[in-house]
Amino acid sequence: MEFLKIDNVVKKYGDATVIGGVGLTAREGEFVVFVGPSGCGKSTLLRLIAGLDEVSDGRIHIDGIDVTEVPPAARGVAMVFQSYALYPHMNVRQNMSFGLKMLDTPADEIQRRVAEAARILKLEHLLERRPKELSGGQRQRVAIGRAIVRKPRLFLFDEPLxxxxxELRGEMRVEIARLHQDLGVTMVYVTHDQVEAMTLADRIVVLRGGHVEQIGTPAELYDHPVNTFVAGFIGSPKMNFLSVTVASVEGTVVRVASPSLAGxxxxxxLAHPVVARSGDALSLGLRPEHLVPDGPGAVRLATVLDYVENLGGQSLLYTRAAGGEAAICLLQGRHQAARHEAIALCADAAHAYLFDGDGHAL
Amino acid sequence: MNPRQLRRAVHLLFLAAFLLFTLFPFFWMVASSLKDQTDLLASPPVWAFTPTFVHYAEIWQDDEVSGAIINSLIVASSTTLLAVLLGTPAAYSLARFQFRGKKDLWFWFISNRMISPIVLALPVYLLAQRAGLLDTHLVLILIYLSFCLPIVVWICTDQFRSIPGDIEQAARLDNANHWDIFWRIYLPLGLPGIAVSAIFSFIFSWNELLYALVLTRSDARTAPVIATSYMSGYELPWGKIMATGTVIVLPVTFFALLVSRHMVRGLTMGASK
Known part of the structure; x- marks a missing residue:
């Protein structure tokens, strides 16, 4: 069932449009991640859902109720801020119970809920401490605890990690995922880190310049990016792009030419009819992890090695293709090679992406 | 002596000179209040003397002095209390809300401090006379408030602005209204600024001489007025003047020590990243 519905929401500050007509939905219990570069409007969108900013146009529904004009506290949402935003003059217990106190919750109920949240987040021994006496990770857990005790119907996370x-980021990521499983509450999570997005999300919303670029599961976004922006943003290291020209098209089969390609x-x-004509300029996208030196595969890049980064279990090969474009290859294990050595990087045709001149996937 | 030691020596020398400059008048006042008339007027000055409390006994028996100190206490604490009571909500509004004329209001608060007090002395006197407020505590409290309120608003606005906006928004999500946010978040977090502005207000109201001299005659005379009132006639009772001065300085010194803890404590540390 559709739990959160954002209907063509616009946010303007003066003449500047920060969110330009965003529409999306989230099912009950779903973990939705907003991802995008700085200034893409993801945090603004989150604040609009929280009610901390007013929308300029459009509606927001939570659990079937139009909350567009409803004040933040009455929306049934809790938010975890990037800066933690703990009350510095209150101890952990007071921080967590403040919201309940404001709602005139009975004292014994407050105590029960704080104790429960403290147990879940392993904060029991820190309840009497002030925020400044806590580590970054502990503060973040208190911020999450403050959200939990209110039993919100919707959790909002603004770049919490x-x-x-x-190291701590990795640990907290797992904790948040576990929390989502345990509580089963709808969560909206903002991050610029695509690893967090890929690991936590049921669905990812990729934003750019206040617009949605693509919405989908992590696998959908990885396998079928709709444009070069999404293709480049999802996946690490980012996808390699090479300029190619269409040589011929026959049904679903397309032959592309480039000086970077061996031969x-x-x-x-492409397994679907190709909308391109001979002579069209395209981008060929290849993920670093799909490239294998001197391997099998229909796509062969003629490259020269610039340098190798050994990451322990993996190696990154930084190469330069014959056409002048940089191409990165991610290999398992260690790779021994000399600088300026010629390497043919090969990929299966199924792992090759084609994008038109405007960056849209073919 | 290496350059670091030299720098430290110069540093200490300047510090000592500064302390001598600021503390010597206090030392002289306290020392003089404990000398008898002969030692007081001796030239060259007497450094070693037998302390006497005769001047303190004298002012202790003088009802005018105790009355004036009580007047000063009433006027200074009422002014401080009112300035904080009225100034902090004003500062919260200026720090957090957008409204028409905000900049003008802010400038008005600041520009108040640009006017030389003597310029207004005569008009204020005439106004007080018309209103029948001459020689009352109220007239001093009102006029001091007009000087102290800008100080409180000025310092506290700055203090409140430094509180991260996320904290206020977290409180809004926690169902806190503006009053809750002001009372439970901003006031406790703004304590250092409030303390500093309260000290300034109290010290200003306690020490103010010009308006107290112009607007009071007998009933509402404050301590500084009494201290200067001895400087008339044929004799200058230096001992009594110095003893009164010492007694006047004591409450503000005590008050400043009491709240100085808040001035140095960074309460917001650790709240945000």
């Missing part, structure tokens, strides 16, 4: 170090061309079967 971006102030934590890499000057490659034949791809």
């Amino acid at each position: 971006s102030n934590l170090d890499a 000057g061309s490659a034949t791809l079967d």
